[in-house]
Amino acid sequence: MSAAKPLAHVLIIRPGALGDTLMMLPALADLAPATLVTFLGRRPGIDFLSGHVDRVMDMEGGGWHRLFLEEPGPGPLPASRADAVVAFLVDDTVRKNLEHHFPQKPVHLFEALPEPGEPIHVALHVARKLAQAGLPLDPDRAFRRPAEKGLLAPRGAGSATRGGPLVLHPGSGSRQKNFPWSFWRSLLSGILGCPETRNRPVALVLGPAEEELLGPVQETSLGDSIRVLLRPGPEDLSRVLQDASLFVGHDSGVTHLAALHGTPTLALFRASDPVQWRPLGPRVRVLQKAGPSADFVAQALDAAVSLLG
Structure with a gap:
């Protein structure tokens, strides 16, 4: 059996507040460099992701309302090209519209958070879901990264x-x-x-x-x-x-x-x-x-x- 074709360009959707968005950073930092990521979220969180993805987009910007239309409307989404879509937003309407705008491409929808009381960190939860969707990352390695160095710290910076x-x-x-x-x-x-x-x-x-x-x-x-x-x-x-x-x-x-x-x-x-x-x-x-x-x-x-x- 031939190996699966690596995903070259992925659209990741994670609408949420600042802390919710920052929980994506360990996984994004661990992704293989050859993977291009367009990240759709909300400000101010997306303002801190630009060094780890190729493009950030604000969900409040024009055109993304098409994700929530009861029936797919005319016109493309603001980001209409990707090899796969991963959305941390479980909604049948969103799924229907994503499948319409990305025909014959894999579309994955996951819960944004683990179940209440589930003994897993949110950052590890999302990293495992991205790996489940076929993205090239090691969830456990990604989760360990921030303890070794602040992912947003300037190069060479240290607490001393x-x-x-x-x-x-x-x-x-x-x-x-x-x-x-x-x-x-x-x-x-x-x-x-x-x-x-x-x-x-x-x-x-x-x-x-x-x-x-x-x-x-x-x-x-x-x-x-x-x-x-x-x-x-x-x-x-x-x-x-x-x-x-x-x-x-x-x-x-x-x-x-x-x-x-x-x-x-x-x-x-x-x-x-x-x-x-x-x-x-x-x-x-x-x-x-x-x-x-x-x-x-x-x-x-x-x-x-x-x-x-």
């Missing part, structure tokens, strides 16, 4: 050269994942008073979901000691994370981004599963607790200091 601020992100896309501002205020007080950290600059990242914290930050006595980064764009956020001495955040897209930049990262889990969502990077520590407490603040401060060592 980092002299930037301690960066904290007190939010996420889900309030259920978040510890309250009182926890973060106590942690910031501890950082500013701890001998190992009190002379280091501190930056607080506030995205659209955390803008409501700007007032409380400015109203506390901590306000003058902290640089607030309000709604940073992808390039500004990358620069801050690349230079940071340490990052502390919830289970959020920004936390995954920090870890993938190779930044020493402390991830605080409350409602989500670290088995499936642990950030991937060479220096990551995870703490998990259902709710805030004085002892958890102390644990977080100790963990932050240990990551700086």
